[in-house]
Amino acid sequence: xxxxxxxxxxxxxxxxxxxxxxxxxxxxxxxxxxxxxxxxxxxxxxxxxxxxxxxxxxxxxxxxxxxxxxxxxxxxxxxxxxxxxxxxxxxxxxxxxxxxxxxxxxxxxxxxxxxxxxxxxxxxxxxxxxxxxxxxxxxxxxxxxxxxxxxxxxxxxxxxxxxxxxxxxxxxxxxxxxxxxxxxxxxxxxxxxxxxxxxxxxxxxxxxxxxxxxxxxxxxxxxxxxxxxxxxxxxxxxxxxxxxxxxxxx
Amino acid sequence: xxxxxxxxxxxxxxxxxxxxxxxxxxxxxxxxxxxxxxxxxxxxxxxxxxxxxxxxxxxxxxxxxxxxxxxxxxxxxxxxxxxxxxxxxxxxxxxxxxxxxxxxxxxxxxxxxxxxxxxxxxxxxxxxxxxxxxxxxxxxxxxxxxxxxxxxxxxxxxxxxxxxxxxxxxxxxxxxxxxxxxxxxxxxxxxxxxxxxxxxxxxxxxxxxxxxxxxxxxxxxxxxxxxxxxxxxxxxxxxxxxxxxxxxxxxxxxxxxxxxxxxxxxxxxxxxxxxxxxxxxxxxxxxxxxxxxxxxxxxxxxxxxxxxxxxxxxxxxxxxx
Numbered sequence: 001x002x003x004x005x006x007x008x009x010x011x012x013x014x015x016x017x018x019x020x021x022x023x024x025x026x027x028x029x030x031x032x033x034x035x036x037x038x039x040x041x042x043x044x045x046x047x048x049x050x051x052x053x054x055x056x057x058x059x060x061x062x063x064x065x066x067x068x069x070x071x072x073x074x075x076x077x078x079x080x081x082x083x084x085x086x087x088x089x090x091x092x093x094x095x096x097x098x099x100x101x102x103x104x105x106x107x108x109x110x111x112x113x114x115x116x117x118x119x120x121x122x123x124x125x126x127x128x129x130x131x132x133x134x135x136x137x138x139x140x141x142x143x144x145x146x147x148x149x150x151x152x153x154x155x156x157x158x159x160x161x162x163x164x165x166x167x168x169x170x171x172x173x174x175x176x177x178x179x180x181x182x183x184x185x186x187x188x189x190x191x192x193x194x195x196x197x198x199x200x201x202x203x204x205x206x207x208x209x210x211x212x213x214x215x216x217x218x219x220x221x222x223x224x225x226x227x228x229x230x231x232x233x234x235x236x237x238x239x240x241x242x243x244x245x246x247x248x249x250x
Numbered sequence: 251x252x253x254x255x256x257x258x259x260x261x262x263x264x265x266x267x268x269x270x271x272x273x274x275x276x277x278x279x280x281x282x283x284x285x286x287x288x289x290x291x292x293x294x295x296x297x298x299x300x301x302x303x304x305x306x307x308x309x310x311x312x313x314x315x316x317x318x319x320x321x322x323x324x325x326x327x328x329x330x331x332x333x334x335x336x337x338x339x340x341x342x343x344x345x346x347x348x349x350x351x352x353x354x355x356x357x358x359x360x361x362x363x364x365x366x367x368x369x370x371x372x373x374x375x376x377x378x379x380x381x382x383x384x385x386x387x388x389x390x391x392x393x394x395x396x397x398x399x400x401x402x403x404x405x406x407x408x409x410x411x412x413x414x415x416x417x418x419x420x421x422x423x424x425x426x427x428x429x430x431x432x433x434x435x436x437x438x439x440x441x442x443x444x445x446x447x448x449x450x451x452x453x454x455x456x457x458x459x460x461x462x463x464x465x466x467x468x469x470x471x472x473x474x475x476x477x478x479x480x481x482x483x484x485x486x487x488x489x490x491x492x493x494x495x496x497x498x499x500x501x502x503x504x505x506x507x508x509x510x511x512x513x514x515x516x517x518x519x520x521x522x523x524x525x526x527x528x529x530x531x532x533x534x535x536x537x538x539x540x541x542x543x544x545x546x547x548x549x550x551x552x553x554x555x556x557x558x559x560x561x562x563x564x565x566x567x568x569x570x571x
Binding site (some may be wrong): 002006007009010013017085086087090096241247248 | 300303304305307308325328329331333334335336338339340341342343344352353355356357358359400
């Protein structure tokens, strides 16, 4: 366990010691700011019954941040170490494959969560300005946060997996971006096929990221969604472990 | 299993697809030995070292480090080795002390022991003055020392260094070699290089590797002896030529000789001994007895370079013949 925390500390430290970490945070800040601006302008035009958080998640900015930022965060996890050769010193230290995979995953996830914290500030500002406590309902906010966390788990584990397949950070980022966008686009396919018979359309509907997220922002925590995100994350982490282990089969 | 061996390798083979990197390697390294792995690029040195550090598995065969099997007990092996891979990869975004602490913890050191050991290796490798600097800002020589300090930090039984002096300038090479020499006796060291001179200077024993096979394994001295059969002696003596010729003819241990004039009245005498006898003392004594001036007396040992060329050529001839 101590070993694991040593690795985790190094992973988190790596993000904050490099310029790329701050570039990611700054870019996300910019996108968050833009989305906040569009949110406020919508609210200025007319009142709405829709919870704020749902507004926010309906904007494209949210998905843009999720889809672009996660590959950029995760591309360095394995690919950079393989490229620079430190992977060899890491894997010849007495550490197992699983702690390495988990530390890299949780390190990236930690950075991802730090990256989202300004969002809380945005919601707080609205609440202060409007003086209306219902602008930021604790339930909805917590649900959104949980949704962001779980979606993050899926996309970060996907990114770590693609990073473990290659020496090149660019290839790692492009692959996880392509797969991630593919997963996201399934959501748009879902409505058009949901009326078709058979099991396949049902699976497609079940895979819809947006559907799963919608309940969360309303403050509904449904075990189906939890299981969905958790199993996808575990699946990618499993693949990641196998990819790390694969150097022993080659 | 023999306790006195640090490394035991039996019939180790590694194939990458169709290409065979090492074939049927067998060798042992005793505790406390400093052994040089010598061979041209692509001979299989790095592959063998990677297997020994349990980074990659062998295709067949067995390797034990301190009695532990590298493929079945990798954690036990890794705790006992300090491995510096080729090109010495380091986290350039960390500071020297911070990096060594991270590595020490990763290798299982705890609490105050981490600080203690990091301080010791910083001192041992002459890194105190740069301990607060970013590794990325260090010169190559210092980086190499950081790599060595990393390999040493958990006091491993066995230290594996893959090309530790590559890409350094002569002064840096000298200091790194001195560091390796200082490890002698305290640790078992296996280092690879394609610089023959380096092995001669730092290692007690040498394993010559070519095309994935071991060509020779012996002490550097024995290898020289084996090839030279007792070296030729060259002496520069101030004496009349005919007297010198007469003297050498009368000496039973001299098989062949060659006398040629040099500057002043000095003569250069090249003497080939019979049965590898060391002629130096006899030459010196006769010069003294005759009252001649002797300004140079030396014995040609073959350098490892000759041995290496000889062995690799021999193996090639064998294959062709």
